[in-house]
Amino acid sequence: MLNLNELHPETLAVRAGTMRSEFGEHSDALYLTSSFVVGSAEEAALKFTGQMPGYIYSRFTNPTVAAFEQRLAALECAERAVATASGMSAILALCMAHLKSGDHIVASSGLFGATIQLFNTYLGKFGVTVSYAAQTDLSAWEAAAQTNTKLFFLETPNNPLTEIADIAAIAEIAHRHGALLAVDNCFCSPALQQPLKWGADLVVHSATKFIDGQGRVLGGAVVGSHALIEPIYLFLRTAGPTLSAFNAWVLLKGLETLGLRMKAHCENALKLAQWLETQPQVSRVYYPGLVSHPQYALAQRQQTGAGGVLSFELKGGKAAAWALIDAVQLMSRTANLGDTRTTITHPATTSHGRLTPEARAAAGISDGMVRISVGLEHIDDLIKDLVSGF
Template sequence: MPALGPSTRSVHLTEVVDPATGSVVPPIATNSAFAYPDVDAWLAAATGQAEGHIYSRNSNPTTDRFEAKVAALEGAEAGTSFTTGMAAISSTLLALTGKGSRVVSVKDAYGGTYLMLTEILPRFGVDCVVVDTDDADGLDAAIAEGCDVLYLETPTNPALKVLDIARTASAAHEAGGLVVVDNTFATPINTQPLAHGADLVLHSASKYLGGHGDVLGGVVCGAAELIDRVFRYREIAGTGMDPAVAAQMLRSLKTLGLRVERHNANAMRVAGWLEDHPAVVAVHYPGLLSHPGHEIAKRQMAGFGGMLSFELAGGMAAVKTVLPRLAHAYLAANLGQVETIVGPPATTSHVELTPEERAAAGISEGLIRYSAGIEDAEDLIDDLDQALSVL
């Protein structure tokens, strides 16, 4: 049988008819605890000798279904879910590191991740080395000096830089390290990092996996042994996903392939149009031939994603002038929704950083992050045209 297409996979992977009711839609297990007929059966489930759930902070049938679905989409053995994307990121890093561990990453990462690496983990005695994203030789050198965890994000948020997962993963494995990739921007429809050598892949599920801006969540997938390590931290930290949220996520995942196809197409159209606009000094989108990482993106991405960013010559003053004029885009701190969402890093991805820290990370105050929704591309372009005309 030929390989299934992205939408078929999104709809059918891991789906089963509920044996008790015949329901096609997974039931929501909202209960806190699960009862057993006797102590022996209870003890067997509690100690992992038999299948079963004890308490929803640890596991729940509905969240299990969500974790299995994302793991299948990523080609992973297992997954575990969280309240938010940052809970997934922080829990994974804390589960895999300890005093004396060394983490290597790149500057162009989500602002919360950057602070986790530069402020939080060092408090626990973790050595974190953050390398210039464009310095491939510097990244290799940092890995060779010692690497317990290599943490990557590709495409990066918000500069849309592309990292070669296979090359860097090989270097990290040679140094004895584990490779974690944030796949939020690409989604499992466009990229499957595990197939390129990553050990763990994570998502802010609040973005494309949820897709409608009405839920928060995170998820990590990979080999069962590694997921068990992350899960053990997660169950004690108490950062597991709510089953009602998992049910909403499961509903949304069925349209993931369809939505991402439209996001990809719209972002490509918008990026190409912006590249020729006189008020725009730079467009960052891996689908453009002008993008420095275009060839790498072609090798490891099935589509170039719905995210792009562009820079205005007038800096923050220009951003403040243009954004309120947009009629078909929301000024909000999210992405990956069916609606187009826009905003500067100062209020979105890097709100936690000072202007000086953003400048040090190479993020200009004139940068606009643009999450292309599923509207008609012509309408999005017309909207940008009238908003930019003021410049």
């Protein structure tokens, strides 16, 4: 019999988590139902208490959602995954399950703006405190830890500077202080990076991005061991920010082509980044696939590809950035990323616009920065679009 752990990622992306009904469908089935019928009162009681496996209510048990969770867990080389309504609800569920009043978080200062808002504004209301450390400064992570620190949280590469965190080194610091390490793997997806292999305890996904890959649906997930995922599942079962069956079905299809798409995203992004480095209007390009990137060697070791997102700074500041964004004709002006269609945005006034100017400056996000999520169009046409914009 084939061992799931011995199969290649390309095979797992297509075959893992397949559940066939009595009809023997070849493609993944979509179970659009709010509840499931049981054969007896005893069976209902056993399923509700978890003594018997089976499906009860689609808020927390649905075959399509379960198939997505199993396939994603296989790709991350994890014991278990739990799906959520969005990437942000995945982070919320993780925190609600593993933190309590009086606990402390150490987080990267370069986090996505909504994550910082969640930590500062909402978790702060309930007595959870947070300290921020520079993504690449290991001594800062060490210094930020406190006796009540329960969680280290980072995203690598981060948004939008594409800084690379040393997962193994930060995991060692976190574990020495008795804390968990959670890694947001949105930019890479499991096709390019598997943080659990480097010592992370939990992996967070915004499946809305590269996992879907076509900008169709929202979704999120948390991946890890059975022991760490179970309390997250129990929170989701009670609170309800779970993934719908339809969205799970779409995301299952996204996983099937994830590896192929990520290779193409990486190829296009590298060519575009190399071209941008030669342009006189550009003062700096941020992309882990460039030799000029400060963590290039770490990215080569930790990832199997540099990803599909890059950022660059224009010499003319905000005026130049806005002018370029307004002038492009092919790229989509939207803050979403991970799409087959190339997107372009101004981080300082969109994804990180809710941060104070001081916080943006501390995170290295300038007014002249532009972020591009490089899609699957022909690279020559993307360059032509930027040339016309410049």
